[in-house]
Amino acid sequence: MTLTFTACKTTQLAIVKQNGKFGCIDKKGNIIIKPEWDWMLQSDKSRQILVEKDSLFGFVDNQGNILIEPKYKNAMVFYEGLASVSNGNKFGFINIKGDTVIPFIYDDVFLGFSNGLSHVTVNDSCGFIGKSGKVVIPLIYKTCYPFLSDIASVETFDGQTLIIDKKGSVFAYDKERYKDKRLWALNTYPGSFRTQTGQGRINSRGDTIVPPIYDVTGNLSDHMYIVQLKGKWGAYNDIGKLIVEPKFDEIRHYNEGFANFKLNGKWGYVDKKGRIVIEPTFDYASQFENGLAYVELNGKSGFVNKKGKFVIKPEFEINKDSGFR
Numbered sequence: 001m002t003l004t005f006t007a008c009k010t011t012q013l014a015i016v017k018q019n020g021k022f023g024c025i026d027k028k029g030n031i032i033i034k035p036e037w038d039w040m041l042q043s044d045k046s047r048q049i050l051v052e053k054d055s056l057f058g059f060v061d062n063q064g065n066i067l068i069e070p071k072y073k074n075a076m077v078f079y080e081g082l083a084s085v086s087n088g089n090k091f092g093f094i095n096i097k098g099d100t101v102i103p104f105i106y107d108d109v110f111l112g113f114s115n116g117l118s119h120v121t122v123n124d125s126c127g128f129i130g131k132s133g134k135v136v137i138p139l140i141y142k143t144c145y146p147f148l149s150d151i152a153s154v155e156t157f158d159g160q161t162l163i164i165d166k167k168g169s170v171f172a173y174d175k176e177r178y179k180d181k182r183l184w185a186l187n188t189y190p191g192s193f194r195t196q197t198g199q200g201r202i203n204s205r206g207d208t209i210v211p212p213i214y215d216v217t218g219n220l221s222d223h224m225y226i227v228q229l230k231g232k233w234g235a236y237n238d239i240g241k242l243i244v245e246p247k248f249d250e251i252r253h254y255n256e257g258f259a260n261f262k263l264n265g266k267w268g269y270v271d272k273k274g275r276i277v278i279e280p281t282f283d284y285a286s287q288f289e290n291g292l293a294y295v296e297l298n299g300k301s302g303f304v305n306k307k308g309k310f311v312i313k314p315e316f317e318i319n320k321d322s323g324f325r
Contacts, residue, residue, distance in 0.1 A: 013033070013042075013324070014303075015042065019035065021036050021038065022038070022040040023036065024062070027311065027312075028311075028312075029312050033060065036053075037051045040052070042077070042325070046078035046079070048060070048096065050076070050083075051070060056072060056073070057072045058070035058072065059075075067098070068094070072087065074091075076111060077112075078112070079111060079118075080116070081096060082094065082095060084111075087104050090106055091108060091120075093112075101133070106120040108120070111146060113131065114148065115147040115148070115166070117130060117166060121144075125140055126141050127140060127141060136168060142155050143155035146184055147166060148184055149183075150165060150166060151163050151164065151171075151181055151183070153184060153185065161173045179191070180204055190219065190220075191220070194212060198213045198214050199215065209236065210240070214227040214229050215228045215230070222256070222272070223237060224254040224272060225238070226252070226253060226259070227246060230246070233246055233248045233261070234248070234251070235254070235274075243272065244274045249262045249263055252286075252287060255287040256288040256306075257306075258271055258272075258288050258293075260293070266280035266283070267295070268280030268285065278308035281297075282297055284296040284320065285304075289323045289324055289325050291305060292324050294322040295314065296318055300315055301322065
């Protein structure tokens, strides 16, 4: 029997693949949802699991009970209580009961609702609607990005990037003015700056936290910045102290107190005091999520706890997207 993991968040399940079908197991390896679906996807913020069968999409709950029969030609997970679905020609929105609350009149939808508004497209022009279906921001833009805060970025058909608020007011994009705002695709590296000596980081108050001497600096994650110097990786904390000297071949962002690193071809974990807490013995290791981390060993995958002990033995197919999210 071979299983392949992806993610199934809300009850800390993992999606597994068995004999070409998808289901869910719990953190003890028990099958909770029988593998009988052609595909599954779980949102980070909703309890409904998107499923596919015979090229049609519907939703089940975290016990596998069918909430909405697979009948849609396309669908996305629920965001803020609504999901975008397609009848094969147009997109609309349904609620958790499966009622159509916004009619099928759109050519495309990007993800769904975020901060009360959703991107929609008609005839290659996009704008935003509210949950009542009313157009809040006219469909006049070439590209629209989600509202990650009270503002969002859009691109006009002449290539100009603008900032809009939730009322549709438009502002010129000023990188310095909006450096602390969450903007999809625009502030990917908040606080990053570069001088002749290298790249560094500042915090929201303008204090230099990582000095500008590095080839690469990562975004703040779990109060830590990862850095690269001459091909080796280390990490700073958020008060400007070098915690991990640049010595690893790779290091990924900290999560739940640990960072996964690679050294001499093997992966392990380092804590926020710079101590190697799980020796580099794995062929690959991912971030810790809900106390467990996906790892690979000898061509198979499983999960370890924060002591490095296998909770789910490495006997499953490799799938780097796995995680108890």
